[in-house]
Amino acid sequence: MYTIEVKNLYKNYYSDKSGKFAGIGKKPNTEDDSNSVPLQGLGAGISFDVNRGEIFGIIGPDGAGKTTLFRILTTLILAESGTATIDGFDVVKDYKEIRKRVGYMPGRFSLYQDLTVEENLEFFATVFNTTIEENYELIKDIYVQIEPFKKRRAGKLSGGMKQKLALSCALIHKPSVLFLDEPTTGVDPVSRKEFWGMLQKLREQGITILVSTPYMDEASLCDRIALIQNGQFLKIDTPQYIVSQFADVLWAAKSDTMHKLLEDLRKDEQVKSSFAFGDSIHITSPLNPPEGDLNSLSIDKLTKYLTKIGHKNVEIKEIEPTIEDCFMNLSQTK
Amino acid sequence: MGVRGLNMDTVIKVENLTKRFGNFTAVDNISFEVKRGEIFGFLGANGAGKTTAMRMLCGLSIPTEGKGTVAGYDIFKQPELIKKSIGYMSQKFSMYEDLKVWENLELFGGIYGMNDKVIKQKTDELMIKLNFEDERDKLVKSLPLGFKQKLAFSVSIFHQPQVVFLDEPTGGVDPITRRRFWEMIYDATAQGITVFVTTHYMDEAEYCDRVSIMVDGRIEALDSPDNLKKQFNAKNMDEVFQQLARKAKRVDN
Numbered sequence: 064m065y066t067i068e069v070k071n072l073y074k075n076y077y078s079d080k081s082g083k084f085a086g087i088g089k090k091p092n093t094e095d096d097s098n099s100v101p102l103q104g105l106g107a108g109i110s111f112d113v114n115r116g117e118i119f120g121i122i123g124p125d126g127a128g129k130t131t132l133f134r135i136l137t138t139l140i141l142a143e144s145g146t147a148t149i150d151g152f153d154v155v156k157d158y159k160e161i162r163k164r165v166g167y168m169p170g171r172f173s174l175y176q177d178l179t180v181e182e183n184l185e186f187f188a189t190v191f192n193t194t195i196e197e198n199y200e201l202i203k204d205i206y207v208q209i210e211p212f213k214k215r216r217a218g219k220l221s222g223g224m225k226q227k228l229a230l231s232c233a234l235i236h237k238p239s240v241l242f243l244d245e246p247t248t249g250v251d252p253v254s255r256k257e258f259w260g261m262l263q264k265l266r267e268q269g270i271t272i273l274v275s276t277p278y279m280d281e282a283s284l285c286d287r288i289a290l291i292q293n294g295q296f297l298k299i300d301t302p303q304y305i306v307s308q309f310a311d312v313l314w315a316a317k318s319d320t321m322h323k324l325l326e327d328l329r330k331d332e333q334v335k336s337s338f339a340f341g342d343s344i345h346i347t348s349p350l351n352p353p354e355g356d357l358n359s360l361s362i363d364k365l366t367k368y369l370t371k372i373g374h375k376n377v378e379i380k381e382i383e384p385t386i387e388d389c390f391m392n393l394s395q396t397k
Numbered sequence: 398m399g400v401r402g403l404n405m406d407t408v409i410k411v412e413n414l415t416k417r418f419g420n421f422t423a424v425d426n427i428s429f430e431v432k433r434g435e436i437f438g439f440l441g442a443n444g445a446g447k448t449t450a451m452r453m454l455c456g457l458s459i460p461t462e463g464k465g466t467v468a469g470y471d472i473f474k475q476p477e478l479i480k481k482s483i484g485y486m487s488q489k490f491s492m493y494e495d496l497k498v499w500e501n502l503e504l505f506g507g508i509y510g511m512n513d514k515v516i517k518q519k520t521d522e523l524m525i526k527l528n529f530e531d532e533r534d535k536l537v538k539s540l541p542l543g544f545k546q547k548l549a550f551s552v553s554i555f556h557q558p559q560v561v562f563l564d565e566p567t568g569g570v571d572p573i574t575r576r577r578f579w580e581m582i583y584d585a586t587a588q589g590i591t592v593f594v595t596t597h598y599m600d601e602a603e604y605c606d607r608v609s610i611m612v613d614g615r616i617e618a619l620d621s622p623d624n625l626k627k628q629f630n631a632k633n634m635d636e637v638f639q640q641l642a643r644k645a646k647r648v649d650n
Contacts, residue, residue, distance in 0.1 A: 117436055123429065123571070123572070124569055124570050124571035124572075125542055125569035126535070126543070168552065171445055221444050222443045222444065223443055223444070248568065248569065249443075249565070249568060249597065250443060250597070251442040251597055251598060251642065252599055252635055252637075252639065252642070253442055253443070253638070253639055253642040253643055253645075254422075254442065254443060256639070277568075277569045277570075278598075279572060292571065313562045314414050322583055325580075338572075338573070339576055339579060339580075339604060339633070340575045340600060341599075341603040342602040342603045342622065342623075342633070360446045387572050390571075390572055391572050394571065394572075394573065396572070
């Protein structure tokens with residue numbers, strides 16, 4: 064049995080005539096075919112499974128449907144069609160059972176601002192019929208960092224401390240599954256790393272974690288990921304496998320004049336895409352050009368060409384794609 | 398009008414800028430300059446003092462100590478003139494969702510004192526440039542996030558400010574839109590607008606001409622991304638940031 068099992072889940076917030084879609088799945092009978100395959104039947108939904116003890120990442124930008132998915136799985140809203148189970152319990156029929164066994168950290172800070180750190184934790188423990196002492200082991204590593212401030216009101220905490228308190232509260236009843244909706248959004252890179260360290264420790268204690276994030280670099284810290292955009296999954300697999308399936312050739316290019324380099328690459332018809340990536344520009348070109356195609360691009364040819372049109376110190380090399388490269392590549396072909 | 402700064406090539410200049418709240422020093426004696434047309438990245442961990450510093454530069458908060466000018470105006474004595482000469486955009490506040498695209502432009506143009514004719518003309522130009530002509534009469538709330546972001550940035554520089562402050566402008570947007578957004582930033586600097594930007598994406602730090610990194614209210618490093626990487630013997634800006642921000646003593650993280 065999968066810990067989380069989702070089949071053909073579909074939800075659209077714009078059921079009016081606006082024609083717009085917001086939610087998860089694919090709007091049925093849509094006339095907007097700009098980015099889609101033809102639909103079969105009603106509301107093609109999304110499906111995926113999460114194994115026990117897995118960290119499963121839902122990775123995509125704002126408005127992709129991440130929060131909608133989390134709210135359905137935590138029994139806070141109803142899907143229009145499709146089914147989902149958590150630990151074998153149905154999100155509609157068995158919602159009470161699910162609420163007992165999941166921990167949920169919503170994207171927006173939702174603890175009681177007027178209660179102290181300690182009072183918040185005690186409150187959540189009490190609601191779930193337990194005590195702080197009973198499950199202290201589970202939260203210890205996280206809670207000790209904010210314990211010196213346990214008499215402080217939650218509303219007066221800094222961002223990083225709020226995040227730790229929220230995680231402690233979501234864990235205090237020893238949930239079997241933890242739902243973390245964008246726990247690191249707006250958090251600086253150092254604190255993000257630290258947060259992911261905490262998640263790895265929780266996984267070692269056997270907790271299944273579904274976590275969403277807009278930061279593509281966090282993908283590699285998950286066991287498996289789903290890349291999501293416009294309510295649809297572009298891909299579900301391990302980060303390593305998704306990277307190995309990258310459909311094009313990927314190069315990183317540099318020259319002394321980076322802005323001009325980007326402009327020139329955009330004008331080149333054989334370059335499929337070119338985007339700034341840190342200190343270089345990532346270029347894709349088709350993996351298998353037609354045989355004997357004399358025009359097909361090579362690093363050598365492109366270097367010569369760019370040098371000829373005035374670029375100095377041109378440096379192009381083949382590189383391993385990151386998940387961000389994969390996301391961009393997949394979302395462009397969609 | 399106030400007395401403009403003598404050096405027209407310096408858009409922001411602060412010396413020993415400090416802001417205290419009670420006995421807490423949020424911004425601790427920072428000094429730096431930003432040149433006209435520069436993209437200046439303003440980095441720091443959560444709670445390092447970036448927002449407080451930025452509020453002082455925007456004329457929204459009077460410093461406790463130090464001195465400084467923005468767009469040639471004194472941050473102590475001429476905050477209102479500063480507000481007129483700058484643009485501002487953040488991820489959280491961009492535009493009025495219940496107004497149409499052109500209405501937002503008219504509203505913001507009007508607030509900054511542009512006359513109707515100029516607003517109309519610049520709106521036409523902008524719609525063509527952004528390929529937004531079909532969206533002109535749509536409510537902002539009906540636009541996809543990527544559109545909104547582009548529009549919000551265009552609104553923030555609609556009145557041709559000397560410097561635009563961008564507070565985490567790309568948070569949460571998809572990777573392609575994020576990169577298109579930076580291409581718009583480059584366009585703006587080509588028009589002579591100076592860009593002061595904060596971000597949590599370290600790859601974006603590489604797109605800046607110079608980057609400062611704040612730790613516990615102080616600027617701990619300031620240089621071009623290339624020089625910073627050399628100085629800290631790091632292969633990218635994320636490593637530079639990690640090295641510096643880990644030194645933070647403030648109990649924020």
